[in-house]
Amino acid sequence: xxxxxxxxxxxxxxxxxxxxxxxxxxxxxxxxxxxxxxxxxxxxxxxxxxxxxxxxxxxxxxxxxxxxxxxxxxxxxxxxxxxxxxxxxxxxxxxxxxxxxxxxxxxxxxxxxxxxxxxxxxxxxxxxxxxxxxxxxxxxxxxxxxxxxxxxxxxxxxxxxxxxxxxxxxxxxxxxxxxxxxxxxxxxxxxxxxxxxxxxxxxxxxxxxxxxxxxxxxxxxxxxxxxxxxxxxxxxxxxxxxxxxxxxxxxxxxxxxxxxxxxxxxxxxxxxxxxxxxxxxxxxxxxxx
Amino acid sequence: xxxxxxxxxxxxxxxxxxxxxxxxxxxxxxxxxxxxxxxxxxxxxxxxxxxxxxxxxxxxxxxxxxxxxxxxxxxxxxxxxxxxxxxxxxxxxxxxxxxxxxxxxxxxxxxxxxxxxxxxxxxxxxxxxxxxxxxxxxxxxxxxxxxxxxxxxxxxxxxxxxxxxxxxxxxxxxxxxxxxxxxxxxxxxxxxxxxxxxxxxxxxxxxxxxxxxxxxxxxxxxxxxxxxxxxxxxxxxxxxxxxxxxxxxxxxxxxxxxxxxxxxxxxxxxxxxxxxxxxxxxxxxxxxxxxxxxxxxxxxxxxxxxxxxxxxxxxxxxxxxxxxxxxxxxxxxxxxxxxxxxxxxxxxxxxxxxxxxxxxxxxxxxxxxxxxxxxxxxxxxxxxxxxxxxxxxxxxxxxxxxxxxxxxxxxxxxxxxxxxxxxxxxxxxxxxxxxxxxxxxxxxxxxxxxxxxxxxxxxxxxxxxxxxxxxxxxxx
Ligand SMILES: Cc1cc2nc3c(=O)[nH]c(=O)nc-3n(C[C@H](O)[C@H](O)[C@H](O)COP(=O)(O)OP(=O)(O)OC[C@H]3O[C@@H](n4cnc5c(N)ncnc54)[C@H](O)[C@@H]3O)c2cc1C
Ligand SMILES: Cc1cc2nc3c(=O)[nH]c(=O)nc-3n(C[C@H](O)[C@H](O)[C@H](O)COP(=O)(O)OP(=O)(O)OC[C@H]3O[C@@H](n4cnc5c(N)ncnc54)[C@H](O)[C@@H]3O)c2cc1C
Ligand code: SF4
Ligand code: SF4
Ligand code: FES
Numbered sequence: 136x137x138x139x140x141x142x143x144x145x146x147x148x149x150x151x152x153x154x155x156x157x158x159x160x161x162x163x164x165x166x167x168x169x170x171x172x173x174x175x176x177x178x179x180x181x182x183x184x185x186x187x188x189x190x191x192x193x194x195x196x197x198x199x200x201x202x203x204x205x206x207x208x209x210x211x212x213x214x215x216x217x218x219x220x221x222x223x224x225x226x227x228x229x230x231x232x233x234x235x236x237x238x239x240x241x242x243x244x245x246x247x248x249x250x251x252x253x254x255x256x257x258x259x260x261x262x263x264x265x266x267x268x269x270x271x272x273x274x275x276x277x278x279x280x281x282x283x284x285x286x287x288x289x290x291x292x293x294x295x296x297x298x299x300x301x302x303x304x305x306x307x308x309x310x311x312x313x314x315x316x317x318x319x320x321x322x323x324x325x326x327x328x329x330x331x332x333x334x335x336x337x338x339x340x341x342x343x344x345x346x347x348x349x350x351x352x353x354x355x356x357x358x359x360x361x362x363x364x365x366x367x368x369x370x371x372x373x374x375x376x377x378x379x380x381x382x383x384x385x386x387x388x389x390x391x392x393x394x395x396x397x398x399x400x401x402x403x404x405x406x407x408x409x410x411x412x413x414x415x416x417x418x419x420x421x422x423x424x
Numbered sequence: 425x426x427x428x429x430x431x432x433x434x435x436x437x438x439x440x441x442x443x444x445x446x447x448x449x450x451x452x453x454x455x456x457x458x459x460x461x462x463x464x465x466x467x468x469x470x471x472x473x474x475x476x477x478x479x480x481x482x483x484x485x486x487x488x489x490x491x492x493x494x495x496x497x498x499x500x501x502x503x504x505x506x507x508x509x510x511x512x513x514x515x516x517x518x519x520x521x522x523x524x525x526x527x528x529x530x531x532x533x534x535x536x537x538x539x540x541x542x543x544x545x546x547x548x549x550x551x552x553x554x555x556x557x558x559x560x561x562x563x564x565x566x567x568x569x570x571x572x573x574x575x576x577x578x579x580x581x582x583x584x585x586x587x588x589x590x591x592x593x594x595x596x597x598x599x600x601x602x603x604x605x606x607x608x609x610x611x612x613x614x615x616x617x618x619x620x621x622x623x624x625x626x627x628x629x630x631x632x633x634x635x636x637x638x639x640x641x642x643x644x645x646x647x648x649x650x651x652x653x654x655x656x657x658x659x660x661x662x663x664x665x666x667x668x669x670x671x672x673x674x675x676x677x678x679x680x681x682x683x684x685x686x687x688x689x690x691x692x693x694x695x696x697x698x699x700x701x702x703x704x705x706x707x708x709x710x711x712x713x714x715x716x717x718x719x720x721x722x723x724x725x726x727x728x729x730x731x732x733x734x735x736x737x738x739x740x741x742x743x744x745x746x747x748x749x750x751x752x753x754x755x756x757x758x759x760x761x762x763x764x765x766x767x768x769x770x771x772x773x774x775x776x777x778x779x780x781x782x783x784x785x786x787x788x789x790x791x792x793x794x795x796x797x798x799x800x801x802x803x804x805x806x807x808x809x810x811x812x813x814x815x816x817x818x819x820x821x822x823x824x825x826x827x828x829x830x831x832x833x834x835x836x837x838x839x840x841x842x843x844x845x846x847x848x849x850x851x852x853x854x855x856x857x858x859x860x861x862x863x864x865x866x867x868x869x870x871x872x873x874x875x876x877x878x879x880x881x882x883x884x885x886x887x888x889x890x891x892x893x894x895x896x897x898x899x900x
Contacts, residue, residue, distance in 0.1 A: 158648075158650070158651060158656050158657075159656070162655065162656055162657070167655075172613050174713075176705070176708075176711060176712045176713060177712075177713050178704065178713040178714045179613070179704070179714075203713060204713060219613070220613040220649065220650050221650060222611065222612070222613065222649075222650035222651075222652060222656075223650070223652065223655065223656065224652075224655055224656065225652065225655060359696060359699055359700065359704070359714075360611070360612060360621075360699060362611045362612070362652055362676070362835070362837065363676070363677060363835060363836055363837055364621075364676035364677070364678070364695055364699070364835070365678065365693060365695045365696035365699050366678045366680065366692075366693040366695065366696050367692075367696045369680075369687055370687070371687055376680060376686065376687065381836065381837055392687075394788070395687055395788060398689060398787060398788030398789075399687065399689060399788070402689040402690075402717070402789075403715045403717070406709065406710075406715035406717070407715065409710055410709075410710050410713055410715070413710050
């Protein structure tokens with residue numbers, strides 16, 4: 136049981152929890168994640184510590200409200216409450232060597248994972264340019280990035296009232312690819328790093344590969360245990376089956392089978408919708424919105 | 425003494441009818457009542473300890489005639505009968521409710537039972553289960569435990585255990601009884617290992633496993649779930665912080681068939697399928713949040729215990745299930761009882777089929793499996809099994825869901841982050857269960873690859889003894 140020490144709404148649908156989890160805070164490195172199980176009937180979902188303090192024993196996790204678990208956490212977990220399980224840290228730390236000049240891109244909530252990595256890369260002597268592509272109401276970590284890296288670029292836009300999630304995704308892809316192209320056209324980068332929805336990552340990759348710049352991406356495959364035991368997170372990298380939880384989550388973007396990844400991530404969407412709709416209905420019955 | 429009449433037939437244990445049980449995940453076999461257990465116990469010839477072939481067949485050498493005769497001897501006082509029988513079993517095995525249910529008895533204790541020469545062998549597994557169940561339901565195990573606890577002499581030294589499967593739990597229990605300070609580090613959110621995430625509720629109810637774990641807590645064992653050794657804490661750190669370490673991390677890495685299409689949606693490893701169903705309770709979706717996709721036609725690849733568990737779990741979603749195996753029926757490695765139950769439940773079996781391709785639709789979801797038909801060749805492999813060869817003929821079976829259950833290898837993480845000697849992924853130990861690193865012991869599937877619950881427990885017990893010796897000598 137892990138106590139919530141603080142909770143803040145950073146932006147629309149972006150909630151931060153500061154959780155007492157000394158076992159994670161002591162060990163976590165940039166690039167690693169945790170698996171959270173918040174409720175007795177809940178799923179295990181991967182989330183990323185954005186900040187942590189090994190002495191005080193807390194980690195900050197930021198959730199983007201996308202479905203039932205992240206919404207239920209926002210609705211039902213408050214300061215002083217406990218998260219049932221936080222396993223970790225998991226995954227491989229990102230290599231902290233000197234690459235030179237790095238473009239680190241976060242699409243919407245992907246920026247959460249980019250933050251600790253970009254900060255550490257800058258500290259390791261790289262020149263980091265960060266790019267956050269997001270709808271305006273979901274801007275987060277702007278001040279933090281401005282302190283942590285050489286240059287932080289915000290590529291944000293207003294969401295039109297009639298837009299659905301698909302329109303937002305399209306706008307993200309449109310803006311991300313345009314901006315990346317512009318940056319690569321005018322500046323030299325030694326590495327591009329991206330985190331976001333797989334479709335967006337793939338679109339960015341398609342631009343980057345035309346410039347031949349090395350590129351890494353954190354892959355968001357569906358995970359269950361996160362310890363290499365189930366194979367749910369398997370991805371095809373360079374023709375080999377890899378488990379994102381113990382071989383990743385970062386991989387060489389040139390080797391990833393993107394279409395397969397996109398298919399795998401979307402597989403449970405109909406069921407996730409059922410879970411979400413049931414929960415929304417339960418909220419309604421309780422008179423909440 | 426008048427010659428006793430020999431009862432040739434086994435006293436059966438009541439089972440729920442297949443058409444009822446495939447609708448839920450509740451236990452299939454109801455076990456003996458006290459009366460029935462006594463009847464079965466009376467069939468046993470109580471062979472002398474030094475001769476009894478059943479004892480030799482049990483990997484932990486439970487005094488089987490010993491516990492069975494206690495039941496018969498004290499049958500007028502059921503509580504006493506069970507208490508005495510349980511004390512005998514506990515000398516060698518602290519998880520009898522589990523082993524009584526899941527041991528491959530036909531290849532172990534029951535294999536050479538002398539009753540087999542004149543009739544049915546004694547149903548040792550079900551008797552063992554009966555003793556454990558009755559004891560649990562009547563608080564007798566708690567009583568026995570509270571007798572033990574005050575006699576434990578607390579020691580200063582501490583032992584770290586990696587993994588809360590049967591190997592780790594057994595080692596922890598034995599060491600705690602010796603008075604050591606024991607801490608278990610478990611990666612998942614619940615202790616139990618395969619007993620919790622792999623073997624389904626209808627074969628091993630989870631409250632039984634939870635009860636066993638609560639007993640360990642009573643013995644003072646500290647269980648830290650959510651701790652992944654190799655990441656949250658390394659083996660080197662454990663060596664520094666504890667006086668000895670036991671590794672029982674199991675064989676949790678699923679093996680995949682290396683053929684095109686293996687990453688299509690709808691293709692699960694048995695571990696993923698069973699973890700979703702058992703540990704995460706996906707069969708109760710959407711009451712529980714974890715989803716699972718079962719479709720209408722399920723193909724299971726493999727014919728071991730894991731395959732049977734996956735097939736029977738899938739069947740409980742009301743779908744059509746076929747188990748396919750590349751060899752013939754005589755090489756099926758699952759427990760006989762599971763195969764019988766699977767067949768009763770309407771699961772089909774197809775032999776001599778080897779998958780060569782998974783065929784998907786335009787959305788990346790599996791829709792069929794292409795198999796090559798196999799046949800026996802004249803050669804034998806290294807284990808004396810008849811080799812098989814392809815016939816060059818193919819067949820395609822439709823499938824919405826495919827579950828791959830062709831085996832597992834030891835967990836990689838712990839091996840990749842430590843420096844003990846390893847062979848084929850298995851940790852190497854000496855005759856005292858010690859690895860190549862001083863003070864680090866190991867047992868269970870981590871050293872054997874895929875084995876059994878009772879062998880893992882046997883290792884845990886043996887390692888606990890060795891650790892006790894090691895720590896005593898270290899103290900001097
Ligand atoms: C390594 C890694 C790090 C992540 N870090 C963060 C983070 O810091 N902040 C954040 O908001 N999100 C992060 N995510 C994504 C996060 O896991 C999903 O947002 C979360 O699972 C959504 O759950 P839900 O029930 O709210 O939504 P659902 O309705 O269940 O799912 C919405 C979408 O989330 C994804 N998802 C669902 N279940 C899982 C699962 N078990 N594993 C992986 N993805 C899943 C799928 O793409 C799905 O379509 C990370 C994912 C990975 C793999
Ligand atoms: C579906 C299925 C059905 C089976 N049916 C039977 C049966 O009927 N009869 C039978 O005798 N045997 C059966 N077996 C085999 C039996 O379950 C195993 O042989 C036995 O569980 C091995 O015990 P163990 O303690 O070595 O490992 P496990 O039970 O695998 O436990 C290992 C534990 O270690 C944890 N762990 C792993 N790595 C780490 C790490 N780095 N840090 C912390 N914790 C870690 C795991 O999460 C797990 O909890 C079956 C196996 C499966 C999968
Ligand atoms: S532990 Fe297993 S092999 Fe030994 S007596 Fe019990 S059921 Fe038989
Ligand atoms: S071998 Fe059979 S008959 Fe003899 S003691 Fe064992 S169980 Fe009883
Ligand atoms: S999440 Fe289960 S193996 Fe990666």
